[in-house]
Amino acid sequence: MSRVSSDPQMSLYRQIARADWAALAAGMDQPLTESEVVQIRGLGDRLDVDEVRDVYLPLSRLLSIWANGFQRMGNDVSDFLHRDDDIRTPFVVGVAGSVSVGKSTIARLLRELMSRWSTTPRVDLVTTDGFLYPNAELERRGLMGRKGFPESYDRRALVEFLTEVKSGADVVHAPFYSHVRYDIVPDAQVTVRRPDVVIVEGLNVLQPPPAPNDVAVSELFDFSVYVDAEAAHIERWFVDRFLKLREGAFSNPASYFNVFAGLSDAEAEQTALGIWRDINMPNLVENVLPTKHRATLVLQKGEDHAVESVLLRKA
Numbered sequence: 113m114s115r116v117s118s119d120p121q122m123s124l125y126r127q128i129a130r131a132d133w134a135a136l137a138a139g140m141d142q143p144l145t146e147s148e149v150v151q152i153r154g155l156g157d158r159l160d161v162d163e164v165r166d167v168y169l170p171l172s173r174l175l176s177i178w179a180n181g182f183q184r185m186g187n188d189v190s191d192f193l194h195r196d197d198d199i200r201t202p203f204v205v206g207v208a209g210s211v212s213v214g215k216s217t218i219a220r221l222l223r224e225l226m227s228r229w230s231t232t233p234r235v236d237l238v239t240t241d242g243f244l245y246p247n248a249e250l251e252r253r254g255l256m257g258r259k260g261f262p263e264s265y266d267r268r269a270l271v272e273f274l275t276e277v278k279s280g281a282d283v284v285h286a287p288f289y290s291h292v293r294y295d296i297v298p299d300a301q302v303t304v305r306r307p308d309v310v311i312v313e314g315l316n317v318l319q320p321p322p323a324p325n326d327v328a329v330s331e332l333f334d335f336s337v338y339v340d341a342e343a344a345h346i347e348r349w350f351v352d353r354f355l356k357l358r359e360g361a362f363s364n365p366a367s368y369f370n371v372f373a374g375l376s377d378a379e380a381e382q383t384a385l386g387i388w389r390d391i392n393m394p395n396l397v398e399n400v401l402p403t404k405h406r407a408t409l410v411l412q413k414g415e416d417h418a419v420e421s422v423l424l425r426k427a
Contacts, residue, residue, distance in 0.1 A: 121405040122405060124405070124425055125424060125426060126423065127423050128421060128422045128424060129420075129421050130166065130167070130422070134165070134170070136170040137166065137170045142161065142165050142169065143169075143224075143228040144161070144164055144224060144225070146161050149164055153217055154214065154216050154217035156349055156352055157214050157417055158416060158417040159214075163419070164225075167422075168218070168222065171222070171225075171337075171411075172229070175205060175222065175226055176231060176232060178203070178335050179226075179231065179335075182334055186200075200306070200308070201278055202278065202307050202308060202310050203308065203309045203310075203334050204274065204312060204332055204333050204335075205310070205312070205333065205334065205337065206313075206314075206317045206335075206336035207219045207311060207317070207336070208313075208314065208316070208337070208338050208339070208403060208407065209340065209400065210341070210401075211260065211315065211346070211395075211396075212349045212353055213341050214413070215339045216239070218313075218411070219237055220237065222311055223235045223237045226309055226311075231308070234308045235308060236307040237310075238286050238304065238310060238312050238313070239314060240270060240312065240314025240315070240316070241289035241314070242286050242287040242296065242302060243286070245296075246298075247296075250264060257391065260315055260392070261395050261398075262316045262322075265316065267329065270329055271329060271332070273286050275327075277310055283304070283306075284303075285302065286304065287301065288301055292364060292366055292367050293366070293368055294367075294368030294369070312333070315395065315399075315400055316403070317329050317330060317336070318330045318338065318404075318406040318407060320403075330406060336408045337407060337409050338404045338406075339410075339413065340410050340411060340412050341414075342415075343393065343397075345415050347385075347389075347393070349417065350387075351381055351384040354372075354380060354381075354384035355377070355381065357369070358372055358373060408424070410422070410423035
């Protein structure tokens with residue numbers, strides 16, 4: 113599967129080679145230590161300090177410029193309307209991409225980097241996993257085999273959450289999802305308290321609205337990032353991560369996936385390939401990849417998980 117493909121909509125982007133993108137970081141201090149990068153890095157990702165300096169430091173600076181411009185525009189509009197608004201509207205960044213492409217690591221990294229800029233010290237991260245329907249509801253709807261597909265999310269609740277955040281509400285709560293339980297935790301919440309920036313990470317955050325009069329989640333974004341890679345590479349990353357999880361998290365008796373802990377290497381690989389080809393690959397092809405052209409910026413990864421080039425929307 114081609115990443116850029118012949119989609120004419122991708123001509124709306126400037127393609128920037130990694131070396132040229134990295135040059136934009138000249139003179140910027142590296143704010144993260146190697147140990148901090150290791151703590152941020154997700155299982156199977158190959159993030160290191162060089163990748164942070166070359167790719168994500170320039171991206172965080174671009175986001176800071178964008179956020180500052182967003183705030184200036186809000187102030188200018190308030191001045192024009194002769195309104196002395198004391199509510200600062202948060203800048204919302206969406207991060208989209210396939211399972212196992214590294215979007216969660218990127219979202220955590222951007223949270224850390226953006227919080228180091230003086231104008232955006234308060235940065236919150238919310239994942240759309242919290243807006244999945246609980247397993248009991250997915251079972252009732254016959255959707256457990258399509259968990260992660262657009263219809264498995266409470267899209268309306270996510271839109272309402274982001275609308276409250278954008279409106280400047282003092283406190284907004286989101287559901288909490290446990291990857292150990294593989295389910296929503298009823299008595300737990302994620303709390304957002306008037307941040308400068310909110311990063312929203314998830315598979316389907318760039319989906320168009322399901323009906324003409326509905327609001328798309330992406331309409332509430334001020335900037336969006338799509339993490340892109342060849343499907344064959346993502347498949348390999350998914351299988352490798354599954355094998356690592358079998359040795360670690362799956363061995364936890366409380367884990368939903370504990371049933372996989374005793375599989376042999378060959379059995380585990382076949383199981384992972386089955387999950388990828390039956391669920392994650394169809395979701396990527398049908399729902400996730402077609403939203404790439406809706407992003408403000410696309411990070412194109414190579415086989416080694418490193419970003420090779422950047423696509424930035426021209427307008």
